[in-house]
Structure formats: structure tokens, C-alpha cells
Amino acid sequence: MSSIKESKECMVRKVILLGNEAIAWGAIEAGVGFVSAYPGTPSTEVVETLARYAPKYKYHVEWSVNEKVALEAAYGAAIAGVKSLTAMKHVGVNVAADPLSTSAYTGVEGSLVIVSADDPSMWSSQNEQDNRYYGLRAFIPVLEAGSPYELKDITTEAFKLSSIMKHPVILRSVTRLSHSRIPVEIREPSEIKSKGSFKKNPAKYAVIPSHARKLRGEMLERWNRIEEYLNNVWYNKIEGDGRRLIITSGYAYSYVVDSLKYLNISDIKILKLSGMIPLPRKLVLKAMDGVDEILVVEELEPIIETLVKSLLYDENIRIPVYGKKYIPQIGELTLNNVLKGLSKWLDLEYPLSDVITVDGVELPPRPPVLCPGCPHRGTFFALRRAVIRSRVKPVYAGDIGCYSLGINKPFEAQDTIVEMGGSIGLANGFSHTLSREYLPIAIIGDSTFFHSGITPLINAVYNNAPMLVVVLDNRVTAMTGNQPHPGSGYNAIWEKANEIKIEDIARASGVKFVKVFDPFKIKESEKVILEAINYIKENNEVALVIAKRACSLLVSSMARRKGISIPTYKVDLDKCTGCGICYNAFTCPAIIPMEDGKAYIDESLCVGCGECVEICPFKAIIPSKPWTTEYESLWW
Amino acid sequence: MEYNVILAGVGGQGLITLARVIASTLLMNNVNSIIAETHGMSQRGGSVNVHIRVGDALSPLSPVGGTHMLVGLELIEAVRAAKYIRRDGIVLLNNYILKPGIPGVKMPSREELISVFKENNLRYYIIPAQKLAKEAGNVIVANIVMFGAMVALNEISGLDKSAAKEVLSGLRFKEINLRAFELGYKYVLEEFK
Ligand SMILES: Cc1ncc(C[n+]2csc(CCOP(=O)(O)OP(=O)(O)O)c2C)c(N)n1
Numbered sequence: 001m002s003s004i005k006e007s008k009e010c011m012v013r014k015v016i017l018l019g020n021e022a023i024a025w026g027a028i029e030a031g032v033g034f035v036s037a038y039p040g041t042p043s044t045e046v047v048e049t050l051a052r053y054a055p056k057y058k059y060h061v062e063w064s065v066n067e068k069v070a071l072e073a074a075y076g077a078a079i080a081g082v083k084s085l086t087a088m089k090h091v092g093v094n095v096a097a098d099p100l101s102t103s104a105y106t107g108v109e110g111s112l113v114i115v116s117a118d119d120p121s122m123w124s125s126q127n128e129q130d131n132r133y134y135g136l137r138a139f140i141p142v143l144e145a146g147s148p149y150e151l152k153d154i155t156t157e158a159f160k161l162s163s164i165m166k167h168p169v170i171l172r173s174v175t176r177l178s179h180s181r182i183p184v185e186i187r188e189p190s191e192i193k194s195k196g197s198f199k200k201n202p203a204k205y206a207v208i209p210s211h212a213r214k215l216r217g218e219m220l221e222r223w224n225r226i227e228e229y230l231n232n233v234w235y236n237k238i239e240g241d242g243r244r245l246i247i248t249s250g251y252a253y254s255y256v257v258d259s260l261k262y263l264n265i266s267d268i269k270i271l272k273l274s275g276m277i278p279l280p281r282k283l284v285l286k287a288m289d290g291v292d293e294i295l296v297v298e299e300l301e302p303i304i305e306t307l308v309k310s311l312l313y314d315e316n317i318r319i320p321v322y323g324k325k326y327i328p329q330i331g332e333l334t335l336n337n338v339l340k341g342l343s344k345w346l347d348l349e350y351p352l353s354d355v356i357t358v359d360g361v362e363l364p365p366r367p368p369v370l371c372p373g374c375p376h377r378g379t380f381f382a383l384r385r386a387v388i389r390s391r392v393k394p395v396y397a398g399d400i401g402c403y404s405l406g407i408n409k410p411f412e413a414q415d416t417i418v419e420m421g422g423s424i425g426l427a428n429g430f431s432h433t434l435s436r437e438y439l440p441i442a443i444i445g446d447s448t449f450f451h452s453g454i455t456p457l458i459n460a461v462y463n464n465a466p467m468l469v470v471v472l473d474n475r476v477t478a479m480t481g482n483q484p485h486p487g488s489g490y491n492a493i494w495e496k497a498n499e500i501k502i503e504d505i506a507r508a509s510g511v512k513f514v515k516v517f518d519p520f521k522i523k524e525s526e527k528v529i530l531e532a533i534n535y536i537k538e539n540n541e542v543a544l545v546i547a548k549r550a551c552s553l554l555v556s557s558m559a560r561r562k563g564i565s566i567p568t569y570k571v572d573l574d575k576c577t578g579c580g581i582c583y584n585a586f587t588c589p590a591i592i593p594m595e596d597g598k599a600y601i602d603e604s605l606c607v608g609c610g611e612c613v614e615i616c617p618f619k620a621i622i623p624s625k626p627w628t629t630e631y632e633s634l635w636w
Numbered sequence: 637m638e639y640n641v642i643l644a645g646v647g648g649q650g651l652i653t654l655a656r657v658i659a660s661t662l663l664m665n666n667v668n669s670i671i672a673e674t675h676g677m678s679q680r681g682g683s684v685n686v687h688i689r690v691g692d693a694l695s696p697l698s699p700v701g702g703t704h705m706l707v708g709l710e711l712i713e714a715v716r717a718a719k720y721i722r723r724d725g726i727v728l729l730n731n732y733i734l735k736p737g738i739p740g741v742k743m744p745s746r747e748e749l750i751s752v753f754k755e756n757n758l759r760y761y762i763i764p765a766q767k768l769a770k771e772a773g774n775v776i777v778a779n780i781v782m783f784g785a786m787v788a789l790n791e792i793s794g795l796d797k798s799a800a801k802e803v804l805s806g807l808r809f810k811e812i813n814l815r816a817f818e819l820g821y822k823y824v825l826e827e828f829k
């Protein structure tokens with residue numbers, strides 16, 4: 001946004017940045033030379049931002065196929081002496097956990113910063129795991145900003161720590177940090193080094209057992225030095241004074257500071273920990289001096305609480321330590337729940353109890369829905385029809401992506417959703433254990449297929465687990481904001497790249513029935529799916545179909561940017577009978593029922609996909625603004 | 637000093653743009669603010685809340701029962717977010733109801749929705765932002781009409797007209813946005829002051 005305030009020295013500008021953009025700028029200012037990531041909310045914009053500036057600052061940036069590969073690539077670059085960054089959502093770290101767990105044994109030559117963006121309250125995730133545990137158990141230090149304002153500086157500190165110790169560092173963020181916006185001062189980077197060198201050192205980097213045993217001792221020794229270092233950094237500090245101590249982990253600090261203002265209290269000591277793993281024990285002991293009682297305020301799990309209790313036992317100190325007794329373990333921190341916890345602990349009145357009453361009005365829910373023109377809608381519509389016609393009992397092994405919304409009415413075509421790739425994976429188990437009247441149907445997106453769908457597909461062919469695999473190929477990773485992937489034909493900065501075709505992979509994996517269809521053509525789609533189901537019934541083998549149509553959100557926004565007119569459709573009211581198929585069974589948000597039950601198409605929402613033309617039994621939907629060749633060319 | 641705002645509406649209504657315009661205007665006057673928003677699932681036509689904490693606050697979320705101003709871009713969502721507002725808070729409402737995109741939902745009436753604010757004796761202002769936005773050239777700028785109305789209320793220090801217009805001048809559809817801003821601004825002055 002253009003409210004950029006140029007300050008006197010023209011090198012520094014204050015701009016409003018998204019938290020993730022601030023992390024990206026911290027990396028640029030630290031001189032990052034290599035960036036690899038797989039998208040995942042709330043981490044995605046870190047690398048989207050870095051991709052935007054890659055042509056200017058000349059570091060390497062890529063969307064990797066999954067988090068494991070992303071981490072390995074960044075790790076390799078760091079072994080070659082480059083400052084590297086990888087970013088992922090919290091569950092992405094599970095995928096990358098194998099190389100992560102050994103990276104601390106070897107350390108690196110340059111620096112390796114792993115951004116883990118956790119999602120307390122599960123705004124867009126399947127769990128709310130607390131990735132500080134990864135730091136503890138893999139011997140990797142964890143840094144987290146004390147408030148959104150610290151995001152950029154804590155990022156440069158993560159690079160600094162990693163460079164000094166030659167050790168990986170986890171920079172933890174959470175939804176509320178990554179998706180906050182704050183004014184940030186940014187400056188031009190001093191030096192970007194994207195080329196490294198390789199010095200042979202297999203005793204360090206080839207972790208055969210005899211090497212690993214030695215490396216483990218060295219790692220623990222580094223771990224102690226890191227703890228020592230964290231006792232003396234600006235982001236870990238003691239503030240104020242009093243006989244009560246609050247220890248904060250990461251951005252819990254911001255809620256504690258704000259809460260104490262509401263409670264009008266100043267005779268309290270705060271130990272702010274933004275580098276909390278490993279626990280800087282000397283600093284904690286110093287903070288405890290003259291204190292009668294301790295409250296640990298941390299989001300999610302009682303990690304610091306447990307570490308502090310264990311420290312007190314070792315030191316033979318007997319002061320009460322509280323944490324989860326007052327601060328919730330489930331969901332994100334809010335000013336409300338921190339204030340409630342503090343009021344209770346301090347025996348004060350909760351200051352925000354006077355709330356207005358909202359009863360008497362029943363509010364309809366407003367869940368997210370598939371967008372107008374979403375090709376997934378056509379696929380689900382055709383899939384349901386084909387399944388009904390084939391009389392199989394479907395078990396929809398679903399997966400993660402925009403198409404997870406197929407769980408909702410009227411499609412209800414997701415019976416299981418666990419993790420990326422889990423669709424084909426779980427269907428392997430269903431296929432071998434359910435009788436043949438059931439048909440396991442794995443539903444998986446294109447990006448998810450590349451991420452972790454290929455190995456379970458090979459497994460299904462190898463161990464012969466008959467199933468229908470439906471790949472919804474909308475050409476990009478849509479859920480996280482339309483990043484390209486290996487099937488898109490573009491790289492992270494939207495230059496042409498080698499395109500890898502899903503149908504080629506499926507055939508090479510030994511799938512004999514592989515067909516591609518266009519989900520905008522509903523009848524044809526239904527026919528292809530039905531054919532696949534019949535093939536499975538007759539041959540007892542895997543069949544795979546691919547619904548290929550680009551994401552309508554991406555195409556319509558490209559059209560708007562390029563000034564290409566978007567076609568629309570309208571309802572011929574003489575022919576419309578008000579049967580409701582288009583708005584009740586097809587549920588395009590652009591088609592709205594009128595008072596008399598007849599349909600109306602909101603042209604400001606319609607993107608002209610034309611799917612509704614085929615599903616209307618009365619041929620009542622007709623073009624109002626026809627397709628142009630320019631618009632046609634945008635869909636790839 | 638802190639001043640807490642919450643914007644409530646539906647994904648696609650331009651809530652994040654509105655929040656950025658507010659924060660940018662404040663920054664022109666050297667006032668800091670923190671915006672908090674959720675991406676991902678909420679974008680696909682779901683309900684969206686954006687929190688803005690103006691001034692000294694360090695933490696990202698406006699408190700339930702402690703928010704000074706609620707700006708509702710859609711009435712159902714405004715009521716859903718009503719719990720955030722303080723008793724002495726101000727409510728700015730776009731007079732607009734958007735039906736959720738799921739089949740067969742029971743809809744509350746406009747009167748029922750507005751009565752929540754009336755019965756709690758809150759200071760509320762109803763703005764025909766959709767209509768004014770159309771007048772400005774495109775319904776899409778209803779968010780900026782609401783911004784004009786916010787500035788006209790003159791409740792948040794640092795949110796003044798000249799800085800606001802400077803920020804809007806840097807946006808892509810500058811003319812339409814400036815017109816929308818003026819219409820919202822004028823509406824409040826003429827109807828409520
Ligand atoms: C391990 C892991 N990494 C990242 C994510 C975030 N994420 C959710 S869905 C998705 C991919 C969606 O892309 P695709 O499969 O192409 O489906 P689409 O959304 O385009 O329909 C991603 C990256 C996740 N949930 N888990």
C-alpha cells in the first residue's frame with residue numbers, strides 16, 4: 001500500500017507489512033541467499049514475498065514439491081555455506097521431520113532458518129500442534145517474536161544465531177503473528193550471497209553410525225553454548241520488579257503487557273522469553289530472585305511451565321509455579337482469556353465483564369463455499385451422479401485442499417480427511433478390508449498429488465488395491481492462494497518451467513486406466529467417471545481420472561488485471577420452472593433463488609464457466625455476455 | 637491510549653483492503669496500529685472479522701466487550717461480531733444482507749438484526765453503502781464508502797480526511813475510491829451531524 005513514509009535517510013522506509021512480509025524482509029536484510037518452501041497457511045506469504053523480490057536481489061527461490069524436499073534443499077544450500085530459509089505450516093514440519101531431526105547433529109556452514117507457522121485455534125488446519133516441541137526434541141533453538149512489531153528483527157536474529165552457532169534455528173510464528181499487519185521500517189540489504197562452495201567433510205555430513213555417535217556429543221555441546229547465548233540477548237529480558245513473576249513465551253508477552261495495563265498493575269516482574277528453547281536457565285534463575293510466585297503465560301502446551309518446574313526442582317527452590325491452571329491449553333490466546341487468567345491469579349475483578357446481549361436473533365451459519373466457476377463443483381456433481389448410476393457404495397477418502405469443501409451439502413463427498421496424501425493412503429486400507437460392494441474413492445488435488453499422492457498410488461498398484469482415484473487438477477495450489485507446482489508449467493516467480501503431467505506419472509506408476517476430462521462439461525465428466533468405475537469392477541484394479549480446469553479465482557483475477565471482459569450467463573425466466581437444481585443441487589453462489597423460487601444469476605459474481613447450462617433440465621440458462629478468445633486463452 | 641476496532645463482513649467484501657487503508661491513514665499521522673486477520677478457509681465466502689488495534693496496544697486481537705467501534709459491512713456478520721463491542725461503543729452498519737451460500741437457510745429480517753443494536757442502546761449509524769458505492773461507480777467500493785463514514789465520525793485520532801484522501805489517491809481505482817469516500821463522508825455529516 002502506498003502509505004509509505006519516506007524518512008529522512010532515504011535508505012529506511014516505514015511501510016505497513018503483513019507479519020509474513022516482515023519475516024521476509026528480515027530474511028532479505030539478513031542476506032538470505034536461498035529460499036525453498038511448500039505453501040501452507042499461515043506461512044505462505046513469507047515465501048510469496050521472497051519470490052516477489054527474488055528478481056531484484058538475486059537469491060534463489062522455489063516452491064518445492066513438499067516440505068521434506070524444501071527443508072532438504074535449504075539444508076543442502078546451508079551446507080554449501082549459504083544463508084538459507086525454508087518456511088512451512090506447523091504440520092509441514094511433520095513431513096520434514098526426518099531431515100530436521102538430523103540437521104542438528106551435523107549443523108551447517110552458512111545458516112539454516114526454518115520458519116514454522118503454527119495455527120492455534122485451527123483457523124485453517126487439522127490440528128494445533130505446538131512446534132516448540134520439535135525444537136526441544138531435535139535440539140534446535142526456537143525463536144518467536146514478543147509481538148507483531150518484533151517480527152522483522154527476530155528474523156534477522158534467527159539468522160544471526162544460526163550463523164554464529166552453525167546450527168539450524170526454528171523461527172516459530174503463529175497465525176496471529178503471521179497474519180497481523182504492522183508498520184515496519186525496512187532498509188536495503190547489505191549483501192546477498194547466493195553462491196556457496198563445497199568442502200568435503202564426510203565425518204560431519206555423512207551420518208553413518210560411527211560418525212553420528214561422535215556428532216551427538218558435539219551437538220549437545222553446541223546446545224549448551226546456545227543456551228548460554230540466549231541468557232544475554234535483547235529479546236530475552238527481565239522487565240519491572242515485584243514479588244510476583246510472569247514468564248512469557250513468544251508473543252504471549254504482548255497479551256501480558258496489554259492485560260497489565262487493563263488491570264492497572266505495575267508491581268509485577270516480567271521475564272520475556274523470545275528465545276525460549278533451550279530455556280536460558282541462568283536468566284530464569286535471575287528473574288526468580290526475590291519472587292514468591294510464578295505464572296507462566298504461554299499458548300497451547302505447558303512447555304515452559306514444565307521446564308521451569310524441573311529447573312526449580314534441580315535447584316532445590318520451592319516457589320509455586322502456575323501455568324495451565326490459569327491460561328487455557330486449547331485454542332489461541334486472546335486479550336480476554338489472558339486477562340481472565342491474570343485477574344484470577346491476582347485475585348482482581350475481570351475488567352471486561354460488561355458485554356451486550358445478543359439473544360433472540362438466530363444467525364444462519366456462513367461456512368466457506370466453493371467459489372463461482374470452481375471446477376471442483378462440476379467434478380463433485382458429476383462424481384455423485386456417476387456413483388448413483390453405478391450403484392456402488394462409495395467410501396470417499398478425502399484430502400486437504402479447496403475440494404475439502406466437498407464435505408458439505410449437497411455433495412457430502414469426503415468421508416475421511418486426515419493429512420495431505422491421506423486420501424490414496426487410507427484408500428489402500430479400505431480397499432483390502434471392505435467387501436467389493438464398496439468402492440474406495442480417493443479424492444485428491446493436483447498439488448497434493450505431487451506433495452504426497454504419488455507414493456501411495458504406487459503402493460496401491462504394487463499391492464493391488466482396487467480404487468478410483470479422482471485428481472482435481474486446477475493447475476495450481478489454490479487453497480493457499482494459487483502457487484504454481486510441478487504440474488503448472490511455471491516456477492515460483494511465474495516463469496515458464498518444465499511441466500510434469502499427472503497422467504504420465506500415473507501411467508508410469510502402472511495404472512492402466514487413466515483418463516482426463518473437463519469438469520465444465522458435466523455430462524462428459526460423468527461418462528468418464530462411470531467408465532472408470534466399470535473398469536474397476538471388471539478388472540479389480542486401480543483407475544485414475546483427472547479433472548483438468550484452472551482455478552476460476554485465478555483466471556478471473558487475471559482477466560480483471562489484463563482488462564479482459566468476463567463472460568456471464570442469465571436465466572430465461574420464461575423457461576425457468578423454479579425447480580432449484582441450480583441453487584440447491586449445484587449450489588453455485590452466483591445463482592440465487594428469488595421470492596417465487598425462480599433462479600437469478602448475480603452477474604457481479606458469475607465468471608461465465610457455463611457449467612449451469614448443462615445441469616439445467618429446462619435449458620433456461622443462456623449467455624448474457626459471450627466468451628471471447630482472450631478469455632478462453634486464460635484457462636490452461 | 638488504545639482504540640480498538642473490529643470490521644465484520646463476508647470474504648470478498650474488501651475488509652482487508654479497508655483495514656489497510658485505515659492503518660495507512662493512521663501511519664501518515666504517525667499513529668501505529670496492528671491489524672489481525674485470518675486467511676485461508678474464511679476467504680471462500682465465509683464470515684470474516686478483521687481486528688484493528690490503534691495506538692499503544694502490542695497484542696493483535698481486539699477484546700470481546702472491550703472494542704470501541706464495530707464496522708459491519710453486512711448485517712448478519714455485524715450481529716455475529718456484536719459481542720466485541722463496549723457498552724459505550726459505536727456501531728457503523730452497511731445496510732446490506734447477504735444470504736449465506738448454502739441451500740435452504742432460514743434468514744433473519746433486517747429489523748431483527750438492527751434491533752440488537754437498538755435494544756442494547758448502542759450508538760449506531762446505518763449507511764446505505766451498497767447504494768452509495770453504485771453511485772460512485774461500482775458496488776465493490778462499498779468498503780471505502782464505510783471508510784468515508786468512519787472518518788466523518790471523527791472518533792479515532794489520526795484518522796483524518798486529508799491523510800485518508802492521500803492514501804486513497806495511491807490506490808488502483810483512484811477516482812472511484814475517492815468518490816466513494818466522499819459519498820460516505822458526506823452521508824454521515826448530512827444525516828447524523
Ligand atoms: C503438510 C501440509 N502442508 C501444507 C498444507 C496446506 N495446504 C492445505 S491444502 C493444500 C494444497 C491444496 O492444493 P491442491 O491439492 O492443488 O488443491 P486445491 O486447493 O487447488 O483444490 C495445502 C498446501 C497442509 N494442510 N499440510
